Structures are given as C-alpha cells and as structure tokens.
Amino acid sequence: MISIKNLHKSFGDNVVLSGVNVHVSAGHSLVVIGGSGTGKSVLLKCILGLITPDSGTIEVNGINPNSGNREAFLDQFGMLFQGGALFDSLPVWQNVSFRLLQGKHRLSKDDARDIAVEKLRRVGLKASVADQLPAELSGGMQKRVGLARAIAAEPEIIFFDEPTTGLDPIMSGVINELVREIVVEMGATAITITHDMSSVRAIADEVAMIHEGVVQWTGPIGNIDSSGDPYLDQFINARPHGPIESVR
Amino acid sequence: MSNSVIQVIDGFLANIGRTVLALFESIGQLVIFAALAVSHIFRPPFYLGSFGRQLMHIGFFSLPVVGLTALFTGGALALQIYSGGARFSAEAVVPSVVAIAMVRELGPVLGGLMVAGRVSASIAAELGTMRVTEQIDALTTLSTNPMKYLVAPRLLAATLVMPILVFIGDTIGIMGGFLVGTNRLGFNGATYLQNTWNFLEADDIISGLIKAAVFGFIVALLGCYNGYHSGRGAMGVGRATTNAVVSASVLILASNYILTEMFF
Incomplete structure (x- = not known):
C-alpha cells in the first residue's frame, strides 16, 4: 500500500507539487495523468527517495522511504524508466539481472542469466537478444528490456514512467498489454505515468489527474468518461480549449 | 552621494557577495562529495570488477599519452639544460x-x-x-548505491x-x-646513466609519486563530481566535461x- 499525504515540492520558485494526496491499495494499478511539467515524474521520484520533498508524508507499506534501510526499502520496487535507462556498457542479460547479481543474496552468473532469458521471453524477446548491447536494439525492444529488468526480481511495487512514449501505436498496444498482464500475474501494486489515453484505459484500475500541483480528480477507470470534471474531460478528449491553458 | 550611485555600488557589492557565496557553496559540495566517496571506498560491498576495469581504463590506456609526453619532454629538457648550462660551462x-x-x-605534473x-x-562525459x-x-x-558503484572504484583506481x-613516465x-x-x-652513454643514477635521491622519487597519487585523486574526483552533477541535455554534459578538465588541471x-612547498 502506498499512501501520500499533502506532498509539497518546489524547485526554486517553481512550485511543482503543492499538496498531493494519493492512496494506492496493494495489488491495484493507479495511472497518473496530467500535462507535461505537472510533476508526475517528480511524484514517483519522491516516493522512491530520489528527490526529497519539501513537506508531506510518504509511506510505502507503512515505511518512510528515507528512514531505515534504504536497500531493503528499494528492494520492494521495480521501475521502468521513460527512456529505458539501460546501462550502455552491459549486455542485455546483465541489465535485466542487474539486481540479482548484486547484494547479499546475489545469484551465480548462470542462474541470473537463466532468469534474465526467462524474463526476456516473458516480454516477447528471444534469447538471442540477451548478449546484445542496448544500443543495438530498437526503441520498442529497449522498452521491453527495461520492463524485463523491472520485473526480474519480482518486486511488490512497479512504477512505469511513460511506458509507451515514442513508440508506434502497435508497439504501444503490445507494451500496454504486457504491463497489464504482468501486474495482474504478479499481483503487484503499480503506478504508471502516461499521457497516452489508450495506456490509461488498458492499464488502470484507478486514475489520478494532477493539475497545478494537486490531484484534480481521482477515481476508478470506469468513471473517467462520466466524471463531470471539466479538467479531466478536456484532458481525456484532447480538447485544445477548456480550463487547462494550452500554453504553459 | 545620489541614490543611483548608491544603488550601483550596492548592486556591485551584492554581485561580489553572490559570487563568493556560490564559490564557497561549490567548494563545500565538492568536499562533502569527496568525503562521501572516500568513505564508500572502505565500506562493503566492493565492486572489484568495476575497480579492475577502471585500473585498465585509467592506467593502462593512459600509458601511450603519458609515455609520449614524457619522452618528448625529456628530450626537449636535455636540449634546454644543455643550452642554458653552456652559458656557465655546466x-x-x-x-x-x-x-x-x-x-x-x-613527470607528475x-x-x-x-x-x-x-x-x-571521459569520466565526466x-x-x-x-x-x-x-x-x-x-x-x-536497483538497490545499488551509485557513489559506491560508480565513484568509489574510479577514485581508488x-x-x-x-x-x-x-x-x-619518469x-x-x-x-x-x-x-x-x-x-x-x-x-657518453655510460657516463650519462651513471650521472643520472648518482644524483637522483629516493626522496626525489617518493615526492614525485606522492604528487602523482594526489593528482590521480583530483583527476577522478573532479571527473566524477562534474559528471554526477551534470546538467540536462547535451549542453549539460558538455559543460560538465569542460568543467572537469579545467578544474582538475587548475587544482x-x-x-x-602546495606539495612542492611541503617537500622543499
């Protein structure tokens, strides 16, 4: 369970989050939507402790990200980054099994490679990809490798930062389907950030829309078309005119 | 004095103050970064594979450039000293x-x-x-501390x-x-080598090697610090790279x- 209360974060004079409240129950998939620069990625980074919020509380299964054992805290998470964030110098299989090769409970290289190949297969990639370098893969394949890395250690919580950005519609559909299947299959708690409404409809149990530093609307995916919220209506219907200014 | 003159002086002093404060802030951040990085060298887990790769990258692959620099410098130095020494029949x-x-x-510098x-x-980029x-x-x-995985091996190596x-190089x-x-x-070859050997003391060699260790630390520290705090985009990386080389060279x-004063 993830609970965020009254979260504030500014960068200099730029107020990004000004009192965000979010709750995600265990095993649920929350999709966070909102315009560019509204603080969606900052929210994820605050939860992971990569950015320290100015005020507010974050609890993940009752634990604050910056208290106690950071390594144990982060062991609960898997994350798919927007650009993949694959390590250039390592072959694909070492990227996927990176976490399995570190720490006190590290596996042997052979076992880690077997798991990496299995996870690659799970995201629709052949075993032959395992020995390639990330730079040799297409954007869609890199996303899938990132996805395989996020699920390699079977984390309880998975974050997806714009999983379909920059992909063609078919590949976006494939990634959406994979994300949904994996979340259901693993019973993981998921938070996804996206602008892509097809992703929202494919992945979400719940939706939260961030606008001007606060959660403008939140509710089940089934209510998204009948919310009556003018901000949400403008966003999901991609209308240039409405309460959200098109020039920010 | 008119108000406008006072405002100009005020603005000028404020700019100096801001610059000095920014300088001290940067120095403070660098010192904290260095202390944190050094502390990670001595605390497990140790990434020996990464350390080995850095030894090769920093040491072995720098040999040609250091060797060629030393070779030509030694040759030029011999000519210059001969030319200067001839004025005193020395x-x-x-x-x-x-x-x-x-x-x-x-050699060290x-x-x-x-x-x-x-x-x-290369580290900054x-x-x-x-x-x-x-x-x-x-x-x-992925539960891996970047200071430990990226910075500590480079600094130690x-x-x-x-x-x-x-x-x-010497x-x-x-x-x-x-x-x-x-x-x-x-x-005469034998006399040249004999003179080299006779006049060189252990302290000369040790002081040069201590300098080299300090310079190695500086090179890696400033590469890591500037790269780690790189700004966004190609321009940010470019600036980090330039800052790393310039600040490392000046330092x-x-x-x-300072070291020469200490060994003097």
Missing part, C-alpha cells in the same frame, strides 16, 4: 637535472595534466550521460594507478633525455605548488 649537469626535473616536477585531459573528460539518461537513478532503484603511470622521460644527450649532444597545478 653542460655536464644535463643528466642529473633532467632526471631530477622529470622525477620531482615534470605533465602526466597529471595529460591524464586530466583524457580521464577527467560517461557519468554525465548516465545522469541525463536516468541510468544513475536506475542504479538507485586513479589514486593507486597514477604513481605507477608516473613512474613509468623512466621514459629520462630515456628521452638519454637519447638526445647521447645522440645529439655527444654524451593539479595549485596542489603541485
């Missing part, structure tokens, strides 16, 4: 002065500057790109390998002086003076 000092100058000063150009830039492409954030989410690199530099001395200036020259 041409015979060429072997000993080449050796002392190479070992105490030119020129080696340090060449490695700063090659290694600081690599870490800067990792920062921009979120690879450093990815490391953290550079500090340990630089003295070896400079020792080899030898090649003396060899450069020897080649010029025997082929161009008419020195090498400044610390060289």
Whole structure:
C-alpha cells in the first residue's frame, strides 16, 4: 500500500507539487495523468527517495522511504524508466539481472542469466537478444528490456514512467498489454505515468489527474468518461480549449 | 552621494557577495562529495570488477599519452639544460637535472595534466550521460548505491594507478633525455646513466609519486563530481566535461605548488 499525504515540492520558485494526496491499495494499478511539467515524474521520484520533498508524508507499506534501510526499502520496487535507462556498457542479460547479481543474496552468473532469458521471453524477446548491447536494439525492444529488468526480481511495487512514449501505436498496444498482464500475474501494486489515453484505459484500475500541483480528480477507470470534471474531460478528449491553458 | 550611485555600488557589492557565496557553496559540495566517496571506498560491498576495469581504463590506456609526453619532454629538457648550462660551462649537469626535473616536477605534473585531459573528460562525459539518461537513478532503484558503484572504484583506481603511470613516465622521460644527450649532444652513454643514477635521491622519487597519487585523486574526483552533477541535455554534459578538465588541471597545478612547498 502506498499512501501520500499533502506532498509539497518546489524547485526554486517553481512550485511543482503543492499538496498531493494519493492512496494506492496493494495489488491495484493507479495511472497518473496530467500535462507535461505537472510533476508526475517528480511524484514517483519522491516516493522512491530520489528527490526529497519539501513537506508531506510518504509511506510505502507503512515505511518512510528515507528512514531505515534504504536497500531493503528499494528492494520492494521495480521501475521502468521513460527512456529505458539501460546501462550502455552491459549486455542485455546483465541489465535485466542487474539486481540479482548484486547484494547479499546475489545469484551465480548462470542462474541470473537463466532468469534474465526467462524474463526476456516473458516480454516477447528471444534469447538471442540477451548478449546484445542496448544500443543495438530498437526503441520498442529497449522498452521491453527495461520492463524485463523491472520485473526480474519480482518486486511488490512497479512504477512505469511513460511506458509507451515514442513508440508506434502497435508497439504501444503490445507494451500496454504486457504491463497489464504482468501486474495482474504478479499481483503487484503499480503506478504508471502516461499521457497516452489508450495506456490509461488498458492499464488502470484507478486514475489520478494532477493539475497545478494537486490531484484534480481521482477515481476508478470506469468513471473517467462520466466524471463531470471539466479538467479531466478536456484532458481525456484532447480538447485544445477548456480550463487547462494550452500554453504553459 | 545620489541614490543611483548608491544603488550601483550596492548592486556591485551584492554581485561580489553572490559570487563568493556560490564559490564557497561549490567548494563545500565538492568536499562533502569527496568525503562521501572516500568513505564508500572502505565500506562493503566492493565492486572489484568495476575497480579492475577502471585500473585498465585509467592506467593502462593512459600509458601511450603519458609515455609520449614524457619522452618528448625529456628530450626537449636535455636540449634546454644543455643550452642554458653552456652559458656557465655546466653542460655536464644535463643528466642529473633532467632526471631530477622529470622525477620531482615534470613527470607528475605533465602526466597529471595529460591524464586530466583524457580521464577527467571521459569520466565526466560517461557519468554525465548516465545522469541525463536516468541510468544513475536506475542504479538507485536497483538497490545499488551509485557513489559506491560508480565513484568509489574510479577514485581508488586513479589514486593507486597514477604513481605507477608516473613512474613509468619518469623512466621514459629520462630515456628521452638519454637519447638526445647521447645522440645529439655527444654524451657518453655510460657516463650519462651513471650521472643520472648518482644524483637522483629516493626522496626525489617518493615526492614525485606522492604528487602523482594526489593528482590521480583530483583527476577522478573532479571527473566524477562534474559528471554526477551534470546538467540536462547535451549542453549539460558538455559543460560538465569542460568543467572537469579545467578544474582538475587548475587544482593539479595549485596542489603541485602546495606539495612542492611541503617537500622543499
């Protein structure tokens, strides 16, 4: 369970989050939507402790990200980054099994490679990809490798930062389907950030829309078309005119 | 005094104040970064594979540039000392002065500057790109401390390998002086080597190697610091790389003076 209360974060004079409240129950998939620069990625980074919020509380299964054992805290998470964030110098299989090769409970290289190949297969990639370098893969394949890395250690919580950005519609559909299947299959708690409404409809149990530093609307995916919220209506219907200014 | 003059002076002083404060802030951040990085060198887990790769990258692959620099510097030094010494009928000092100058000063400083150009830039560009492409954030989410995985091995490797690199450079530099001395200036080979050996003291070599270790630390520290705190985009990485080379070079020259005063 993830609970965020009254979260504030500014960068200099730029107020990004000004009192965000979010709750995600265990095993649920929350999709966070909102315009560019509204603080969606900052929210994820605050939860992971990569950015320290100015005020507010974050609890993940009752634990604050910056208290106690950071390594144990982060062991609960898997994350798919927007650009993949694959390590250039390592072959694909070492990227996927990176976490399995570190720490006190590290596996042997052979076992880690077997798991990496299995996870690659799970995201629709052949075993032959395992020995390639990330730079040799297409954007869609890199996303899938990132996805395989996020699920390699079977984390309880998975974050997806714009999983379909920059992909063609078919590949976006494939990634959406994979994300949904994996979340259901693993019973993981998921938070996804996206602008892509097809992703929202494919992945979400719940939706939260961030606008001007606060959660403008939140509710089940089934209510998204009948919310009556003018901000949400403008966003999901991609209308240039409405309460959200098109020039920010 | 009119209000406008007071405002101009006020603005001028405020600018100086801001610059000084920013300078102290940067120095403070660098010192904290260095202390944190050094503390990670001594605390497990240790990434030996990464350490080994850095030894090769920083040490072995810098050998050609350090060796060539030393070779030509030693040769040029022999010519200059011969030319200067001739004014006092002291041409015979060429072997000993080449050796002392190479070992105490030119070997470590020129080696340090060449490695700063090659290694600081490469570390800053690599870490800067990792920062921009979120690879450093990815490391953290994979329960791996980037300071431990990226910074500590580079810092340790550079500090340990630089003295070896400079020792080899010193030898090649003396060899450069020897080649010029025997082929161009008419020195007898055996006498040249004998004079080199007789006038060189252990303290000369040790002080040069200590300097080299300090310069290695500076090169890696400033490469890592600037790369780790790189700004966004290609411009951010470019600026980090430039800052790394310039700041490492200046700090090498400044610390060289301080170390020379200490060993004087």
